[in-house]
Structure formats: C-alpha cells, structure tokens
Amino acid sequence: MRSLLLLFVLHLLGAWCVRADRYHPASPAGRAAAINHAETESAFWINEAQEAIAKRLKRTESVKKARNVVMFLGDGMSVPTLAAARTLLGQRRHATGEEARMHFETFPTVGMVKTYCADAQIADSACTATAYLCGVKSAYGAIGVNAGVKRRDCEASRDGARHVQSIAEWALADGRDAGIVTTTRITHASPAGVYAKVADRNWEYNQPLEDLGFDTERCPDIALQLIHKHPGNKLKVILGGGRRNLLPDDVLDEEDMPGFRTDKRNLINEWKQDKIDRGVSHGYIWNRDQLLEANSTLPEYLLGLFENNHLQYNMQRNNKTEPTLTELTEVAIRSLSRNEKGFFLFVEGGRIDHAHHDNLVELALDETLEMDAAVARAAEMLSEDDSLIVVTADHSHVMAFNGYSERGHDILGPSTDVDEHGKPYMTLSYTNGPGFRSHVNGNRPDVTTEDNFLKLDWESHVDVPLDSETHGGDDVAVFARGPHHSMFTGLYEQSQLPHLMAYAAGIGPGLSCCSGANAVGASVGVISIFILLSFIFIR
Numbered sequence: 180m181r182s183l184l185l186l187f188v189l190h191l192l193g194a195w196c197v198r199a200d201r202y203h204p205a206s207p208a209g210r211a212a213a214i215n216h217a218e219t220e221s222a223f224w225i226n227e228a229q230e231a232i233a234k235r236l237k238r239t240e241s242v243k244k245a246r247n248v249v250m251f252l253g254d255g256m257s258v259p260t261l262a263a264a265r266t267l268l269g270q271r272r273h274a275t276g277e278e279a280r281m282h283f284e285t286f287p288t289v290g291m292v293k294t295y296c297a298d299a300q301i302a303d304s305a306c307t308a309t310a311y312l313c314g315v316k317s318a319y320g321a322i323g324v325n326a327g328v329k330r331r332d333c334e335a336s337r338d339g340a341r342h343v344q345s346i347a348e349w350a351l352a353d354g355r356d357a358g359i360v361t362t363t364r365i366t367h368a369s370p371a372g373v374y375a376k377v378a379d380r381n382w383e384y385n386q387p388l389e390d391l392g393f394d395t396e397r398c399p400d401i402a403l404q405l406i407h408k409h410p411g412n413k414l415k416v417i418l419g420g421g422r423r424n425l426l427p428d429d430v431l432d433e434e435d436m437p438g439f440r441t442d443k444r445n446l447i448n449e450w451k452q453d454k455i456d457r458g459v460s461h462g463y464i465w466n467r468d469q470l471l472e473a474n475s476t477l478p479e480y481l482l483g484l485f486e487n488n489h490l491q492y493n494m495q496r497n498n499k500t501e502p503t504l505t506e507l508t509e510v511a512i513r514s515l516s517r518n519e520k521g522f523f524l525f526v527e528g529g530r531i532d533h534a535h536h537d538n539l540v541e542l543a544l545d546e547t548l549e550m551d552a553a554v555a556r557a558a559e560m561l562s563e564d565d566s567l568i569v570v571t572a573d574h575s576h577v578m579a580f581n582g583y584s585e586r587g588h589d590i591l592g593p594s595t596d597v598d599e600h601g602k603p604y605m606t607l608s609y610t611n612g613p614g615f616r617s618h619v620n621g622n623r624p625d626v627t628t629e630d631n632f633l634k635l636d637w638e639s640h641v642d643v644p645l646d647s648e649t650h651g652g653d654d655v656a657v658f659a660r661g662p663h664h665s666m667f668t669g670l671y672e673q674s675q676l677p678h679l680m681a682y683a684a685g686i687g688p689g690l691s692c693c694s695g696a697n698a699v700g701a702s703v704g705v706i707s708i709f710i711l712l713s714f715i716f717i718r
C-alpha cells in the first residue's frame with residue numbers, strides 16, 4: 180500500500196517536471212510585452228554598464244567637514260515601495276517605467292539598516308525616530324529616551340540620565356541652526372524625535388497623559404516640549420501640520436477646526452510671546468501664500484502649521500492654499516542657510532506610511548515621488564562639497580510587488596497573471612490591512628469589477644483582515660550624497676545613522692571626521708587612500 184502511494188506521488192512529480200518549471204511559468208497568459216527596442220541588443224546593456232563604471236571612476240568624495248546635513252525620512256518607505264514608485268515615475272513619463280530612477284536613487288552610496296527596536300521585532304515610528312535621530316534604540320512607542328524607559332512610564336522618563344540627545348541638539352551645541360519639515364502633525368512620532376523626550380508617542384497634547392493619571396508638569400506633552408523645552412524652542416524652522424495639538428479645545432483654528440488642548444493653553448501664542456520676550460524676529464503662518472511671503476522676508480524664527488491634522492495627501496491637496504513638500508523644504512533651506520556655521524534639517528515625507536496603512540497604494544507611491552522631488556530641490560540648492568544629504572525610511576510595510584506581468588505593465592493595475600480560479604490579482608497588494616474581501620465558495624471576488632476600482636480611495640486586496648495594515652520587519656535602504664557619503668555603505672543598525680551624520684559634520688560626542696586628535700588621524704587616513712587611488716589612476 181505504502182509503495183503504491185509512493186509510486187503515485189513520484190508519478191505526480193514527474194508530471195510536474197514535464198510541465199517545465201512549476202515555480203516559474205514559462206509564459207504568463209496574455210503577454211504582450213512592451214520591450215524597448217534598443218534593449219534587444221546586447222550592446223545596450225554592455226554600454227549601460229560601462230557608462231556606470233566610468234561614472235563611478237570619476238566620483239569624488241569630499242572629505243571636508245559637512246557644514247549642512249539634511250536628513251530625508253520617507254515614513255514607511257520600504258524597498259518594494261521604492262521599486263514601485265520609480266516604475267510609476269517612469270510610466271507617468273510614458274516610458275515602460277522599470278528603468279526609471281528617482282533622484283535620490285542616483286546618490287553614490289547606498290546602505291541598508293536593521294530597524295528592530297529594543298523590545299520590538301517590528302518597529303514603529305517612535306522607537307525608530309529615537310534610533311535614526313538620537314542614535315540609541317528605545318522601546319516601541321517611546322521617543323528620545325533609552326530602553327530603560329518602558330512605553331507610558333512617565334516616572335522613568337523623568338530621569339535625565341535616560342534622555343538621549345538628538346543630532347539637532349549636537350548641531351545647536353556647535354552653533355549651527357536646526358529645523359523640521361514634515362507632512363504630518365508636527366508633534367507626530369518622527370518629527371518628535373528631533374526634540375521630544377517622552378514615554379509615549381500618543382502624548383501629543385495634554386489630554387492623553389491626563390487620561391492615564393499623569394500631569395504635564397511632571398511629564399510635558401510633545402507639543403509643550405516643542406514650544407518650551409530645549410531643543411524645540413531653539414528650532415529656527417518648524418513646518419508641518421497639527422495645529423490642533425497646540426490650540427485650546429474652545430478655540431477654532433484658521434480653517435474653523437477645533438483645538439484639542441483641554442488645559443486651554445494656546446501654544447501658538449506662547450511661541451510668539453517667547454520670541455517677543457527674546458527680541459527675535461518671527462513669523463507664524465498657516466497657508467501657502469504666507470509661506471511664499473515668508474520666503475522673501477525670512478524671519479529668524481518661522482512656525483508654519485498648514486493643517487489642523489496632517490497635511491493633505493499631495494494628490495488631494497488644494498494647490499492654492501497648501502504648499503508642496505518641495506516648497507516647504509526650499510524655504511527651510513533658504514532660512515537655515517543664513518547661519519554660516521551650517522545647519523541640520525529634518526524633512527519627512529510622513530504620509531507614505533498612512534497611505535500604506537489604508538492599502539491606498541497610488542497615494543503611497545505618489546507621496547514617495549513628492550519626497551523625491553523635495554530631495555531633488557535640496558540637492559540643487561546645496562553643494563555636494565559641503566552638504567550631506569541622507570535619504571532613508573524608518574521601517575518597512577507589507578506591500579508586495581508580485582506576479583509575472585510583462586515589461587511596462589501598468590504598475591497600478593492588475594497582474595497579467597490570474598489566480599488558480601481565473602480571478603485577477605493586483606501587481607501591488609498587501610499581506611494585511613483593511614482591503615480584505617471574503618471569499619465566495621472558495622473563490623476570491625473579481626476586484627476589477629468594483630465600482631471605485633483604481634480610484635484613489637480603492638483599497639488593494641489583502642490576505643489578513645486588519646483595521647490598519649502593519650509595518651514590516653525587513654530592512655530599509657539609506658542613500659547618501661556629500662561629504663563622507665561612503666560612511667553610509669553596508670548593512671548596519673539604524674541607530675548608527677545619526678552617529679555617521681555627526682561624524683561627517685564634525686559634531687556630537689563621538690568620533691568626528693574633521694576636528695580633534697582622532698579626527699586628524701581619520702582624515703589623514705582618508706587623504707592617504709585618496710592619494711593612493713589617484714596614484715593608481717594616473718598610472
């Protein structure tokens with residue numbers, strides 16, 4: 180009996196083998212590939228590679244101290260998000276798409292970082308912000324404190340020995356300026372990493388703390404820290420959303436939306452008063468026209484809050500009243516550039532993450548391209564010789580780029596392939612999230628017949644039903660350009676990032692490229708490698 184069964188199994192296996200490679204279908208149905216004609220010649224790829232080598236050989240790396248550091252953070256910008264966004268970029272330009280490159284993908288150095296947190300296999304934006312801005316891994320949900328502080332432990336977070344400094348503080352200590360630009364609430368987890376020391380990312384205003392029986396005298400909420408504590412009150416540029424967390428709950432903001440603060444404090448007014456008391460020029464703005472005006476007057480301190488909550492998605496933005504991330508970034512750089520010693524600027528494309536959580540793939544990709552446009556503008560404004568630009572993500576997401584579609588196939592559309600029951604599936608779908616559809620008699624529904632199919636609010640399909648799609652535990656990429664960019668190569672802990680940036684900028688408590696005894700040794704090392712390399716090339 181057993182041997183009969185074995186024979187049967189072997190027979191089945193044989194049948195599989197005859198059908199060629201069952202893992203990789205030879206010819207997905209309906210294939211009509213749009214091959215770029217030049218690519219059919221070997222010379223195309225050989226030349227492409229040779230040009231890439233020539234470009235690498237011409238590459239120089241500034242070994243100066245980086246005067247300016249701009250860190251771009253694509254919240255939730257996973258590696259599949261990069262591949263899909265660049266394909267969309269190419270397809271919007273009427274090309275096949277896969278061959279396109281986003282601006283930051285042309286940066287000379289690429290690395291990978293491990294994003295887990297001290298107590299979490301899969302990270303959130305709070306513990307990762309502590310890692311990539313303060314250089315220490317913290318507990319899930321905690322910001323600006325080490326892992327000795329558990330989430331929501333107000334008392335533990337009061338211990339200054341458990342606070343960690345952000346790279347913005349290192350820059351300020353060196354006499355440079357610092358600023359933040361984000362598309363999220365200015366008190367959201369990622370930007371809070373620049374200035375807050377808090378046991379829970381949800382303590383953006385007073386009420387969530389008080390609900391747990393804590394008080395803001397002992398544990399100030401994130402908005403309070405931004406306006407009144409070091410280094411929040413030293414930031415020269417603060418641009419983002421989230422007016423509600425700075426305004427009393429009995430006050431309406433400029434767009435008639437209520438504040439959230441039950442302690443009745445108006446932190447926007449308190450920010451203005453603080454600047455008046457210090458006798459410094461300042462401007463509070465809340466719409467695009469005012470931003471463009473501020474761009475010409477450039478007050479010393481600029482606070483811009485463009486929404487009650489997060490900024491709108493770029494594709495749903497009112498382009499008259501709401502600025503782009505590129506415009507915000509440009510004004511921030513112009514403003515901070517007035518300090519001759521240089522600056523640290525944090526820029527977040529924060530809503531890639533939100534769109535992924537809602538399985539809204541087109542919005543996630545468009546937000547990625549918007550951040551890339553801001554990177555391109557920054558790269559245009561700042562010299563490679565003295566300005567370091569780093570682009571990375573905090574954590575991954577569970578969007579999959581899957582199937583076997585032909586070259587140039589619509590990245591936002593269904594795969595050329597179909598499932599075992601002949602039902603279409605999407606090239607971009609998710610492991611989990613709100614886009615779950617019940618199966619009918621064991622069959623997936625045909626999502627392409629849904630009323631809002633491919634509209635901006637259409638949720639791609641998922642395997643596991645969840646209210647909100649989850650982050651992923653896989654590594655994220657780091658792109659670097661400017662002085663000491665090659666320090667960012669390799670695979671390493673996310674918490675190394677601010678140390679590497681500080682090294683290149685010659686700030687912070689650790690090793691530095693360009694000042695002090697260690698640094699002299701290090702630059703001599705780098706310079707000798709350069710001399711050695713030029714010797715080899717000249718020969």
Ligand SMILES: *[C@@H]1O[C@H](CO)[C@@H](O)[C@H](O)[C@H]1NC(C)=O
Nearest residue numbers: 494495496497498499500503
């Ligand atoms: C602003 O949006 C309107 C309406 O969608 C569009 O017609 C116009 O071209 C946009 N302007 C810019 C500068 O993008």
Ligand SMILES: *[C@@H]1O[C@H](CO)[C@@H](O)[C@H](O)[C@H]1NC(C)=O
Nearest residue numbers: 471474475506507509510513
């Ligand atoms: C800001 O001002 C500069 C200098 O006048 C100008 O070149 C730039 O286009 C302005 N940027 C924005 C976003 O208005």
Ligand SMILES: [Zn+2]
Nearest residue numbers: 255532536650
């Ligand atoms: Zn998230």
